[in-house]
Amino acid sequence: MMMRKWPRVAVKDVCSLIVDCVNRTAPIVEHDTPYRMIRTTNVKEGRIDLSSCRRVDERTYERWTRRAKLLDGDVILTREAPIGEVGYVSGLGPVFLGQRLMQYRPDPKKVVPRYLYYAFRSTDLQHQFGSHEGSGSVVSHIRVADCHEFKVSLPPIRQQELVVDLLGSIDDKIELNRRMNDTLEAMAQAIFRDWFVDFGPTRRKIEGASDPAEIMGRLVTDPKRLRQRADLFPAALGDDGLPATWNRRSLLTEAQLVSGGTPKTTESGYWGGAIKWASAKDVSQCASSFLLDTERTITDLGLRKSAAKIVPRFATVLVARGATTGRYCMFGDSFAMNQTCYGLVSRRSAPFFLNQAFGALVESLVQAAHGSVFDTVTTKTLEMATVVDPGEAPRVAYEALAGPLIMKVLENLRESKTLVATRDLLLPKLMSGEITIRDAEQRLEAAQ
Structure with missing residues (x-):
């Protein structure tokens, strides 16, 4: 098949507006407001994540958007620290650009807005952005003037719409999986917190509840198991504040x-083999419950000739020292890892209970580590940490209830991983005209 050659145009020729950020830091406020500042750290992997945004008052928002407000369909680009992250504005409300960001408003008569977003994410544009890494300054950056000159392959509008429909359908499924996982993880955490942190079933019994559904806080919906699960929880608290017959034990009695x-x-x-090797960077940058991939791999020989060990699937792994001490995730597969991490493997075949129990105490571990020479969680710190031991039956009940939720999270993550790989394979080929929409649809169908 002959490769089509789409015309190449400067991005300034297909945008009605290109605006640099205000090059000073906006004064933030501590109270809640609808006005949020997008920083470079909020733009990652094609998404604008507002979960950790700083907020400003209305006056500051108006001052920082004098030249232009962000509208749906705008594309934003990080031009420094890091270079080349791209976001698409849709339904974000009153937001504005922090420093080191550029705003592009596509002219819909010339370019489909989401097509420009995908063009910015293609290897073609990413190579153009990356050419500024050696800019000669102390911190690599893209000059504002250069941000107007990037070259984009521009097919006819109808072709752009077809490209956007196809790539957008993939991204929509990835986003659906992400939102579903947020809900599933929140459900698993809510059940754990009610049962083993707030002791909800016991407290509701103390308050006189007798209906199993009410005792279980409406969190268990299976009518056949309601009474069985309600009966697992004591009807009184002991002098230690725990449900009667429950205890606190060292974390390391529950975990190897x-x-x-x-x-x-x-x-x-020793390097480049089939064994995934997790570093502190891999764990700390894991954006989900499970780590599925690592930056580096090692060989069987590298494993045998080092202190690295295979850590089993579903182990909870934490960063034990450094700036990201306390970050943790579960391994989605069996990996090796480096010495800046610790793995916790359930001794009671209850990895999801262990993961939630660790999550409930990790903040106190980090606080204990803060101020030490390297902000280190030591083995002694872990030995002194305690978790609730409810006995075998409540622990097994939690695994039975939360396990399918968490396994669905893992299933969704694996599906999204495949979708991302497929999208990233198709994107540059579609942008360059190397393959047709029909070819791309066939490849997408084969990947699913």
């Missing part, structure tokens, strides 16, 4: 502690 190691980096035969 596994340490990691690093093969010699000078031995090429």
